[in-house]
Amino acid sequence: MPKVLISDALSDAAVQIFRDRGIDVDFQPQLGKDKEALAAIIGNYDGLAIRSATKATEKLIAEATNLKVIGRAGIGVDNVDIPAASKKGIIVMNTPFGNSITTAEHAISLMLAVARQIPEANASTHAGKWEKSRFMGVELTGKTLGVIGAGNIGSIVIDRARGLRMKVVAYDPFLSEERATELGVEKLELDALLARADFITMHVPLTDQTRNILSRENIAKLKPGVRIINCARGGLVDEEALADAIKSGHVAGAAFDVFAEEPATESPLFNLPNVVVTPHLGAATTEAQENVALQVAEQMSDYLLTGAVTNAINMxxxxxxxxxxxxxxxxxxxxxxxxxxxxxxxxxxxxxxxxxxxxxxxxxxxxxxxxxxxxxxxxxxxxxxxxxxxxxxxxxxxxxxxxxxxxxxxxxxxxxxxxxxxxxxxxxxxxxxxxxxRFIQIKGINIDAEIGQHMVYTTNDDVPGIIGLLGQTMGDNDVNIANFTLGRSAKNGEAIAILYVDDAVPEKTLDKLRATGKFNQVKALEFDMA
Structure with a gap:
């Protein structure tokens, strides 16, 4: 029975999924905060289910002698040393789709908030002011939304934006014309999108290609009065350059849920007018948290019990x-x-x-x-x-x-x-x-050889007597042959033999074959038939 450790807070329903699937689950939701205690017991488990509190570092992975899979309930795997896990042969899974709707809705919410200056108007009204003329907003209807990244979350944002009667254009190198038509968007190159969009929202991972996709140079290409929304990943935008563009009035506002450095206790965007900031709340709904917990439990169970691999980062x-x-x-x-x-x-x-x-x-x-x-x-x-x-x-x-x-x-x-x-x-x-x-060809020579755990492979010139020599030698040394296959390139050419035997052949038996001078090569082979 596989054993899984849950070292962060997952729902009772997720824990029950493991149990219902016949997996021995150890639920210790506070353990992820204690690195030493976690390292002391991690070697006992086949699976580790985590959120963000547990740090699966190279040091921890080195202690995970039996670990086969790490499941991250959520999309971000910044807390897992993926290269170390890969070298150790540990699959790392996440749940990239469990919070898609929640993140897309948060992006739409931030877009509405920055369009109507809702946070500042709220604070002003709470302060007893009635500054009705101060907070002049803009409508979304008829405006052009530029979506950078039209994948799972981006496509949901597109659907919601079209429901708000926005015109939607998209930049995504992997977006086909057929898919763009299906989504109801116009596919553009990045520069064209920057020049046309009234609002821009990003939904791409942080990679070498997307890092600073809104660089200072690209921010200068933006349509005057644009508003920028980022609920994807910190580092997609040059925050200092964006702050300068907001101060100059070239960019009318921004709404950020993610930052280059998190936790973000300071940023060039803080305390600027018409900048809405939230502390990485894209997945922070009860529905999303429950969904990702249930999904990671199902995915890990499937892998440990059937070998099915879903949403793996390194496989x-x-x-x-x-x-x-x-x-x-x-x-x-x-x-x-x-x-x-x-x-x-x-x-x-x-x-x-x-x-x-x-x-x-x-x-x-x-x-x-x-x-x-x-x-x-x-x-x-x-x-x-x-x-x-x-x-x-x-x-x-x-x-x-x-x-x-x-x-x-x-x-x-x-x-x-x-x-x-x-x-x-x-x-x-x-x-x-x-x-x-079956092996059906070796070195271009056609054969039909059943594969077994213990095998012997030989090559020789095509001459009479080889079959008898192999059989006699194996019999004289108590090696039982289960299957014997021969093949040759041509008459009097190169010939091969491959024997499937019941037990591993001692090296001294192979030496006796070599000593005959009849073989060009004699090799014992072992195959894992589990």
Whole structure:
């Protein structure tokens, strides 16, 4: 039974989801605030469910000897050391859609607040003043809203803004014309949006491409009198440059829920006229908090019980349905990678993976991860589908993928080629209708070999007597052969044999084969068939 620790405050309903799914859950909502106490027990758990109080640092992750998944109830994962988790093979999940409506509504609320100067008018009225003529606002109807980022939250904002009878334009490099038509927006390049929008709202993550997307240079391009709303991420806007633009009157107002430095106890935007600020309240509704808690419990349970991966930061998503269909192919991909890894002694510089037929339509990212994990297992037995791509990248290994329509007798197959400075080594395999993986080609030689835990691989010149020699040697040394497959490139050419045996073959038995002088290569192979 998997064990999950909840170290931050999650709802009782979320805790019950774990229990109902048959997971042993330990609910300690204050533990995340005590780093030492958390580190002392984290090694006992398969999963860690958190909000923002728990800091999953590199030091904590080093103590998490059994941890398989960290689930963050919310979108931000700033409190998780993702590189450290990835190297350790720990999946990091978040819940990016649980607070989408809440965040979108907050952006609309801030837009209305800054349009009508509501906070300042509220404070003035509470102070006993009646400054009706001071707070002249603007209508949203007929105004142009520029949306930077038309993803999940951005699309909800677009829908609400159109309901307010605003004209909506959007900048998003990944927004297709078809999707723009469906949303009812005009797709623009960034400069065109900056020049046309009366209001601008941002809904993009903070990346190298989006950092300071409203830089001082871009702020100078804004339409005079524009109002800026940011409920996405601090760092998207040069706050000092925006403050200067507000003071000069070029920008009429701004509303910010997020800041470059948080908690934000000071900012160039504070105490400026018609600037509305809130303390990162985008997800702060009871509905959103409940939704993300329930979602993270479901996601973690699915992964621990079925292998389904949803909303992972460092791993391709695999649905429960995909996991069922892809399971045998993921296993095959790992075996192919493992074969190549065990057969290759020189440093690998590139890995090329070909997907043919039915498998080419599957989740190739996940399959690639399995291939890489199989190859890397030779140098690190603890590697998995999460950590393998990180290790490969650190070693400078280039990964390439090709997909093609069915080109042979098999409905689908995978071919893995490892490239070194000296040679290329390839192996191909398929999954039969019985769900069992098979090797179907090694070094370009066609075979049909069932894959087992213990195998022996040999190469030789195509001459008589090899079958008898292999069988006699294995029999004389009490090695039982479960399956025996031969193949050759051509008559009198290169030949290979691959034996599936019941138990690991002692090195001394392999030495006896080598001593005959009949074999060019003799290699024992081990595969994880769990």
């Amino acid at each position: 391709p998503s695999i649905s429960a349905e995909e996991a069922k269909v892809m399971g045998p192919w993921v296993a095959l991909a790992g075996h192919l990678g493992n074969f190549v890894g065990q057969m290759t002694d020189e440093p690998i510089t590139a890995i090329n993976v070909l997907y043919d037929g039915q498998v080419s339509g599957m989740n190739l990212q996940a399959l690639n991860c399995s291939v890489i994990a199989g190859i890397m297992r030779k140098v690190n037995p603890d590697v998995n589908m999460v950590s393998a791509p990180v290790i490969a990248k650190e070693r400078g290994i280039k990964i390439s993928t090709t997909r093609q329509d069915q080109s042979g007798a098999f409905e689908g197959y995978i071919k893995v080629t490892a490239v070194t400075a000296q040679r290329e080594r390839s192996v191909a395999g398929t999954v039969f209708s019985d769900g069992k993986p």
